[in-house]
Amino acid sequence: MVSRRVSVLLSLLFLLTVPARGQDAASPKAKPRVIIVGVNGMELDIIRPLLLKGQMPNLARVIEKGAYGKLRTVSAPNCPRVYTTLFTSTNPEEHGVTGFVVGGITANTNMLKEEPIWSMLSKSGITVGMANVPATFPVMPVNGYMISGMLTRGKNCEDGVLCAPKLSEVLGGDAVYPRTMQAELLKNVGDFYIDCERMPSAAELKGHETAVIDQWLAKVQVIRDQQTKLFDYLLTEHPTDFTFLAQSCEDRAGHWLYPITPFNVGYNPSINSVRQDAFPNQYVAFDKVLGIVLKHVDASTYLFILSDHGIKPLREFEEKDPHAHMDHEKTTPVIAKHDFADGDDVPGSLFAMGPGIKNDFRLMGLGASVYDIAPTILHIYGIDQPRQMHGHVLTEIFGSSENKVAAQK
């Protein structure tokens, strides 16, 4: 286990010893380039019909050129819990981020009890760039930059839970590392929202359902456009060996706008018959974000699109569920969720392409899990898997043993 203090010390140490990019001309080893795009709560039940209808052409391209399938998640999955498992390949009880709130406090990076992958990569001299990734607030030092995501606290988002503070209004910690980058982002990208808009409460909706839904969806698109601009800016102006970007509006929309039928639990025609395409449209919009990211992906780049869990209409007795969805003190009319006791009810998903990764290859079953992402990324960079990690390298997605790792020399 690595304490926060040791971790910070180690991070500072590497910053002193690793030459900055451009200063290491004497050893111009090309490092593999990896881009991860996290999509919170990506649901294959919704995505696959869209793929069949040709409404997600960019994701279809990734599937054709790569490997895809379900990604087994943890029990009672939610974003901070799963993302931190993904960062560390350890279970929630080990890494400490067991949910949105831990011991009465909003989950934050000071709670991390296991070393995250960005720290390991940074120490190995790999440049790291991260933006809008859940559970990265307050940001930690890396060999590059980090801009926090879900659970960032700020004005109108004091607890940081499922709401969207503006970059300039963040409170209680740093949202950008290095600090000097914040002014640059405000100047060149604007005062963007972090994470995604808070869901409306039942009281706000009552009597104004259509107007509130449309307003909310418009705000979500503003946020997505801002984040797309941010990603494009970062990939253009601050390219890093390892880049991890994430989107969270898809999941947020699914919770209360999943296209359910009168058969489902919680069906309210004044809400659930209004914009039945609202949730699928989130993925159509995401596909455009992916199109922008793909402009920065060449044949030597590894691209991983992954989801921490899916999302499904309500199907479980919830009275005793300690992980019941939290927003507006549970007054949002949530009709779909993911924190079911059995995580296999809502698997995440993985789409991967890059050097040596099989083409048009489908992973069947639940053989790949969120625990496998960190070991696989470390493997691509030729870094041995630390003993605490429970996952395995996803060798099954690679075509042949000599292609498993990008050229190191």
Ligand SMILES: [Zn+2]
């Ligand atoms: Zn959610």
